[in-house]
Amino acid sequence: MNTQKQRIIVNGKDKTDAIVSYQFAGEKCNVIYNNSDRVYSYNREKVRVIPLCKSIDPQSEVELASNCLANKNSRELFEYFKATAAATSLVSDNGKNILQSQYDRIAAVSEETVLSNYLNENLPIKTYKRSKTVIYPFGLNQSQKLAVENAFSSQISIIQGPPGTGKTQTILNIIANAVYNGKTVAVVSNNNSATMNVVEKLKKKDLSFLTAYLGNSQNKNHFLEDQTGIYPNMEKWVIERERKQKLFDSVKQLSEELNSMLDSKNRIAAIEQELLAIKPEQFYFKKYYSEKKHTEINPQQFTKLSSDKLLSLWIEYEDYAERNAKPSLFKKIVLAFRFSKAALMIFKKVPEKVVPFLQDLYYKHRISELQSEKSALEAQLVNYRFDEKMEELSQKSMKLFKAELAQRYCWQSMRKAFEKKDFYSNSDEFTKEYPVVLSTTYSIKGTLSIDFVYDYLIVDEASQVDLATGVLAFSCAKNIVIVGDEKQLPNVLTSEEIRIADAIWNKHTFDERYHFATHSILASAVEIWKNAPSVLLREHYRCHPKIAGFFNQKFYHGELIVMTKDCGESDVLSVYRTVTGNHARGRMNQRQIDVIQQEILPNLRSRGYQEIGIITPYRDQVTAIKRQLGQEYEIDTVHKFQGREKEAIVLASVDNVIGEFVDDPNMLNVAVSRAVKSLSVVISDSKENEKTNYGDLVKYIRYNNFEIVDSQVFSVFDLLYKGYYAQRLNYLKQHKKISEFDSENLAHSVIESILQMPRFSKIDCIVHSSLATLVKDDSLLTESERRYASNPLTHIDFLLFNRMDKASVMAIEIDGTKYHAEGSRQAERDALKDSVLAKSGISLLRIRTNESGEKERILSMLDQCLG
Incomplete structure (x- = not known):
């Protein structure tokens, strides 16, 4: 046996020199050693034959890693994905299943790869202590900073x-730090x-020479043809050692300083969001308040009370009013000290005058406080020169990065021109020259040597990557950063692909989390x-706050911080309802096209919008609109608009009665979030669409x-x-009202757990709200x-x-068995509340504290209410 051309690894150890012969036979490999005539039979995956392109020293040049497929469950999972790929993946023009062919070439998978962790979730995720300061040559915000740090502190x-x-910006910073650290x-x-998009952004900074855009044969050929044999001129990038150290220290200091300033920046944006939300709420509250008899209380006497103090005073007043009691002399002193002397007068007045007065005052004080806090934070950022410091951090980070590159590359020499064979036989040298390799997820495993392992894999738009493809990509990286959004467009499988995949899935009993037909690689x-x-x-930077407010509340539970500004623009949001009628024919709606042409577009043009996009769910409607409007506007389906934006977006629903396909929440999220300054929605005026x-x-x-x-409430x-x-x-905690506090908290936690379910993302809950602020029409x-x-x-609980x-x-009421007994005064009040809510068109669920199954009952009624 020629040991110069191959090495034989048995159970993770190099046994080449001890082996006389070996032979693979089905799932086994038979080995004869030089010290015995006995045939040793091993499972196929425990024996690995490595062909050598050159002579190596096995002691110093061979790095051995355990094969994760030696684990039975991991191997079976891998075989499941392999079979699924063979049955569902694309076939090339020559009849070759590309994904399957890559799976077939894999004899073993190193435990050093992230695939090992994926197939065996019990393996610990490695953590790292960063040796270098993280650099931010492409800018940063608070979330991006944490995301980049996570990439280098966790496998x-x-x-x-x-x-x-700023997803792409985050990816660019991760790439820069990886290359900066020689990865x-x-x-x-x-x-x-x-x-x-990533390549183009790197190109703008003269960094595209680091990248190799590979994947399919066409991309590889383009790469080989475009090689120039020269490096960019890095003369201006060179920095002497002492100055480089000072630059490093400066980047480190700026990064630490900016932490608190980034918090302030985000707080300003959060304040602006709250102001934007509180103004319509105050507008509607004034409609309620205007119908009340105004009190004689002078609001000037409460100017020194904060909004929180006003709420506390409201709660204190309610406590006494509900007990029909008056504060004692001692309590009056406490109240005067805590609030003001003027506050004492409200305890002499009736709730109908006091509570609405305090509520109205709350809005005014809260808005004033928010505006004052915003001004103070803005002054802080100006004094710190925040924008200049952010730019300074980016510029110095870029200088430091480029200085490292100038030192690493022999840029004054000719650059090696690689041949096609080098992709497979010389992968290490290739990635030293081109440390950033870009490809489709589908092709990455076969882009270089089948056994090559990257230090980092970044999977972008991971919600659109299927499991069979993702698993293959996982096998070629030690560390991974998965980037995506489960609330945008998912991976799309045909019904036939689902049928075939499920037939394979049903042969196994794997955990549902590995189910090809129901999960993207992100999920x-x-x-x-x-x-x-x-x-x-x-931090969201694209859409006008009023546009972003919709998908923020609807899909992201209000977690986004909108960094754009509301400048009081009119007509940011518009709805055009087409009259009821059967205007839709199949997947085309002529009435909606006419509304777009005759009403919406003239309005948008008169407001100066140049970039207008028209989004519709169906290809037939796209064709019809283009036929009527020509090529002046960009008109396409939601899927074609992902990753793009326009100043103004027109969104046409097409369906007279909106069906499941059009109403897909991910598609709606993508469509709305394409609009930067204006969103116009065309929808048929059907009650069924509500x-x-x-x-x-x-x-x-x-x-x-x-x-x-028009509403009763x-x-x-x-x-x-x-x-x-x-x-x-x-207040309940401080006043030892533990039973009331605990029962309310317990019920609230159950409701909150229900509202975390995706189908209830649009629902929220308030606690202990006054019936008076709800009932509008009392004529019945x-x-x-x-x-x-x-x-x-x-109150309503x-x-x-x-x-x-x-x-x-x-509405939900929690009834304690002691106070809500039949025939009691509280039972009479309950009957009144039941009747008022019923006549106001609001469903009510009563839950007794000695009953069980409350979660199921709430779920059932909520589903009924939402239809």
Whole structure:
């Protein structure tokens, strides 16, 4: 046997010199050693034959790693993905299944790769202590900073990147830091446009010489043909050692200084969001307050009280009023010291005058406080020269990065020109020259040597990558950064692909998290690697705050921080309802096309918009609009618009009655988030559309455009009662009202767990809200019901409402067995409340504290209310 041409690894050890012969036979490998005539039979995966292109020293040049496929469960999982790839993946023109052919070439998978962790979730995720300061040559914000740091402190990290949050900028900083530290990086996506975007951004900074855009044969040929044999001129990048150290220290100091300033920047944006939200709420509250008899209390006497103090005073007053009691002399002294002398007068007045007065005052004081805090923070940033310091950090980081590159590359010499064979036989040398390799996820495993392992793999748009493809990519990297957004467009499988994949899946009993037909690689990774650091990129930079407010509330639970400015522009959001009628024919709606041409586009052009995009769910409608409007506007389906943006977007629903395909929440999220300054929505005026996602968009627009909707109830005063609830919990704790506190908290935690379910993302909850701020039309109520409903001390334990228009959805009452016994005074009040809510069109669920199954009952009624 010629040991100069191959090495034989048995159970992770090099046994070449001890072996006389070997032979693979099915799932076994038979080996004869030189010290015995006995035939030793091993499982096939435990024997690995490595062909050598050159003579090596096995002691110093061979690095051995265990084969993770030696684990039975890991091997079976791998074989499942291999079989799924063979059955569902694309076949090339020559009849070759590219994915399957790559799987077939894999005899072993190193335990050093992230695939090993994926197939066996019990393996620990490696953590690292960073040896160098992280650099930010492409800028940063608070979320991006944490995401980049996570990438270099953990073997596996996840970045959730909602629309317009600087996902590409984060990827560029990760690439820069990896290369800065002498590492190789593979950047992959399910399509070429995402990876090409990365290349273009690097090119603008004269860094594209680091990249090799490979993958399929055509890309490889282009790369080989485009080699120039020269490096960029790095003369200006060279920095002497002492100056380089000073630059390094400066970057480190700036990075630390900017932490608190970035917090301030985000706080300013959060304040602007709250101001934008509180203004419509205050507008609707004034409609309620204007119908009340105004009190004689002078608001000037309360100017020194903060909004939180006003809420506390409201709660103190309620406590006495509910007990029909007056403060003692000692308590009056305490109240005067805590609030003011003037505050004492309200305890002499009736709740109908006091509570609405304090509520109205809360809005005024809260807005004033927010504006003052914003001004102070803005002055702090100006004094620090925040924008200049951010730019300084980016520039110095870039200088430091380029100085490292100038030192590493022999840029004054000719650059080696590689041949096609070098991709496979000389991968190490190739990646020293080109440390950043870009490809589709589909092709990355076969781009270089089948056994080559990158230091880092960045999977972009991971929600669109299927498991069979993702698993293959996982096998070629030691560390991984998974980037995507589960709330944008997913991987699309045909019904036939699902049928075939499920037939394979049903032969096994694997954990559901590995199910090809139900999980993208992002969804699967999030569920499997729950201990991996994960960051939501919160800072949003694309859309006008009113546009971003919709998808922020609807899909992201209000977690995004909108960094764009509201300058009081009119008509940011518009709804055009086509009259009821059967205007849709198949997948085309002529009436909506006419509205776009005759009403919407003239309006947008008159407002100076140059970049206008028209998005519709169906290809037939795209064709029809293009036929009528010509080529002046960009018109396409949602899928074609992903990753792009326009000043103004026109969104046409097409369907008379919106169906499941059009109403897909991911598609709507992508469509709305393409609009930078203006969003116009065209929808058929059908009552059946009200309970759709498009219906929620219309509700959001109407609410934020201050449209008064005919209704028996007021919109929910969300921000008012959220602040009230926080103060009330403190009050209950301080006053030892433990039973009330505990039962309310227990019920609240159950409701909150329900509202975390994706299908209830648009629903929110307020606690202990007054019935008086809810009932608007009391014409159907009896006199006793009217008195009961108008009393500000009459509360609803929990009120669930739609975030989009603050409309009530259902009420929940928690009834203690002691106070709600049949025939009691409280039971009489309960009957009044039941009747008032029923006549106001609000569903009510009563839950007794000695009952079980409350979660299931809430779920059932909530589903009924939402239709």
